[in-house]
Amino acid sequence: xxxxxxxxxxxSQDCGSCPIKHRxxxxxxxxxxxxxxxxxxxxRSFEAGQTVIWSGDRMDFVGSVVSxxxxxxxxxxxxxxxxxxxxxxxxxxGRPGRMTAAYDVVATTDLVMCCFRKKPFEQMMxxxxxxxxxxxxxxxxxxxxxxxxxxxLGRKTAREKIASLLSIIARRDASLNLxxxxxxxxxxxxxxxxxxxxxLGLTLxxxxxxxxxxxxxxxxxxxGKRHVTIPDFSRLLNEAGDDADGGxxx
Amino acid sequence: xxxxxxxxxxxSQDCGSCPIKHRxxxxxxxxxxxxxxxxxxxxRSFEAGQTVIWSGDRMDFVGSVVSxxxxxxxxxxxxxxxxxxxxxxxxxxGRPGRMTAAYDVVATTDLVMCCFRKKPFEQMMxxxxxxxxxxxxxxxxxxxxxxxxxxxLGRKTAREKIASLLSIIARRDASLNLxxxxxxxxxxxxxxxxxxxxxLGLTLxxxxxxxxxxxxxxxxxxxGKRHVTIPDFSRLLNEAGDDADGGxxx
DNA sequence: GGACCTCCTTGACCCAGATCAAGCGCGAAC
DNA sequence: GTTCGCGCTTGATCTGGGTCAAGGAGGTCC
Numbered sequence: 001x002x003x004x005x006x007x008x009x010x011x012s013q014d015c016g017s018c019p020i021k022h023r024x025x026x027x028x029x030x031x032x033x034x035x036x037x038x039x040x041x042x043x044r045s046f047e048a049g050q051t052v053i054w055s056g057d058r059m060d061f062v063g064s065v066v067s068x069x070x071x072x073x074x075x076x077x078x079x080x081x082x083x084x085x086x087x088x089x090x091x092x093x094g095r096p097g098r099m100t101a102a103y104d105v106v107a108t109t110d111l112v113m114c115c116f117r118k119k120p121f122e123q124m125m126x127x128x129x130x131x132x133x134x135x136x137x138x139x140x141x142x143x144x145x146x147x148x149x150x151x152x153l154g155r156k157t158a159r160e161k162i163a164s165l166l167s168i169i170a171r172r173d174a175s176l177n178l179x180x181x182x183x184x185x186x187x188x189x190x191x192x193x194x195x196x197x198x199x200l201g202l203t204l205x206x207x208x209x210x211x212x213x214x215x216x217x218x219x220x221x222x223x224g225k226r227h228v229t230i231p232d233f234s235r236l237l238n239e240a241g242d243d244a245d246g247g248x249x250x
Numbered sequence: 251x252x253x254x255x256x257x258x259x260x261x262s263q264d265c266g267s268c269p270i271k272h273r274x275x276x277x278x279x280x281x282x283x284x285x286x287x288x289x290x291x292x293x294r295s296f297e298a299g300q301t302v303i304w305s306g307d308r309m310d311f312v313g314s315v316v317s318x319x320x321x322x323x324x325x326x327x328x329x330x331x332x333x334x335x336x337x338x339x340x341x342x343x344g345r346p347g348r349m350t351a352a353y354d355v356v357a358t359t360d361l362v363m364c365c366f367r368k369k370p371f372e373q374m375m376x377x378x379x380x381x382x383x384x385x386x387x388x389x390x391x392x393x394x395x396x397x398x399x400x401x402x403l404g405r406k407t408a409r410e411k412i413a414s415l416l417s418i419i420a421r422r423d424a425s426l427n428l429x430x431x432x433x434x435x436x437x438x439x440x441x442x443x444x445x446x447x448x449x450l451g452l453t454l455x456x457x458x459x460x461x462x463x464x465x466x467x468x469x470x471x472x473x474g475k476r477h478v479t480i481p482d483f484s485r486l487l488n489e490a491g492d493d494a495d496g497g498x499x500x
Numbered sequence: 501g502g503a504c505c506t507c508c509t510t511g512a513c514c515c516a517g518a519t520c521a522a523g524c525g526c527g528a529a530c
Numbered sequence: 531g532t533t534c535g536c537g538c539t540t541g542a543t544c545t546g547g548g549t550c551a552a553g554g555a556g557g558t559c560c
Contacts, residue, residue: 084397154451201404
């Protein structure tokens with residue numbers, strides 16, 4: 001797992017065969033606009049655990065996650081940390097018009113990013129409305145997700161927090177694999193217990209205990225530490241404190 | 251305080267003299283675009299405590315807060331509530347392209363909004379890049395604020411949470427009154443203890459106790475329940491767990 | 501004046517989750 | 531094989547903030 005993933009380095013240079021072309025910032029672009037983008041783009045790969053950029057660093061690119069998962073993290077002076085975003089394939093990194101990174105960006109799994117040089121990207125934003133329109137849409141979605149997460153952080157119990165996180169990962173995983181949310185869901189957790197704790201505002205011990213409790217109660221099944229099976233998704237949603245009505249896909 | 255505020259109903263119909271014209275969605279619009287906006291806009295006033303719109307309701311307008319404060323709130327089935335946004339003058343309400351409201355919007359103080367009919371506003375968004383550009387900028391700012399708040403909710407102690415909220419209100423109040431953040435700041439809290447608790451993920455008892463503690467320790471002074479004096483802003487920032495370096499204005 | 505709000509404060513007690521600590525499982529390095 | 535070390539689990543104990551309960555301050559209405 002720690003040796004370099006060769007496949008992820010020799011990535012497609014061609015937007016036409018890009019796996020995220022339907023959901024990324026460039027999703028609305030016309031062929032000529034894509035061509036323009038190809039001229040300012042380049043790929044970067046990171047191994048799990050590597051830091052993509054530190055908060056406060058000068059940032060001369062923006063980009064999309066092509067494969068793998070990255071996390072946005074904030075850290076207080078005394079070391080307390082809070083994850084404030086989970087970046088999945090097609091998610092956008094960086095902010096046009098801003099010089100420096102506002103958060104630490106860390107590769108949670110092996111990661112491939114499609115980066116655009118910031119200056120020309122900003123210029124294109126002004127010229128081609130398609131880019132800005134799509135970015136607005138994506139930013140509004142992220143804002144909704146952040147607000148959803150504020151409810152989790154502010155008002156949910158530890159058990160509900162874990163169930164919320166699992167249901168989000170399960171739902172997204174199902175949507176990546178192009179299948180609806182069925183009753184039976186199987187996936188691998190892409191996060192360590194510590195990363196889960198940082199996302200949920202808990203300690204890793206509490207995460208571990210609640211995972212054990214959900215397993216004991218039959219809400220989830222665990223093989224090893226990471227392989228999760230969810231026998232009844234609406235049960236999980238119930239545990240998360242959400243309405244159990246919707247297995248609605250995003 | 252509960253009787254209708256007549257002044258706030260007879261509001262300006264003229265964008266030229268609008269108090270938020272430099273910061274609202276329309277800030278980038280050209281004179282002809284403003285004229286077009288004037289054609290689809292109307293004002294609405296609300297008394298403190300009134301609900302502007304309920305989550306899930308059909309929403310056929312978007313708009314800006316002109317004066318007063320509104321809050322975005324999420325509620326769980328069992329009644330637990332979390333405030334997920336504090337809307338100040340110039341802040342935008344609603345999401346173009348979405349049919350229904352995602353959150354409860356409540357007037358925290360007496361409130362005046364400048365509303366645009368949604369359909370024609372969406373059309374204008376497509377036609378005039380200035381609107382979409384400004385909205386993107388504002389949405390990115392809100393996303394940053396939401397992420398900042400995730401750190402507060404997930405990792406800060408009750409005392410730090412209160413200090414964080416007070417510093418945010420103090421800073422914004424200073425910026426509204428067009429004065430920098432000085433050492434001595436005075437303002438009226440626009441929130442009840444309960445609203446503060448809903449924002450901070452605490453109970454109102456804890457809010458009250460921590461306010462008393464901060465007063466006892468000389469971090470703040472209180473006259474009545476709402477009138478706050480901050481004798482040393484950097485001290486407050488310290489209590490909030492933030493770097494005490496910056497009295498930087500936004 | 502008194503009655504009755506609403507908003508807030510304070511005290512006593514309790515519990516969910518943090519903290520501190522020990523140890524397990526498993527893959528990598530030697 | 532043995533020895534690391536990392537990620538994780540589990541137990542014992544502590545504590546910050548929740549819960550329950552009583553009452554105060556100040557405003558409005560009669």
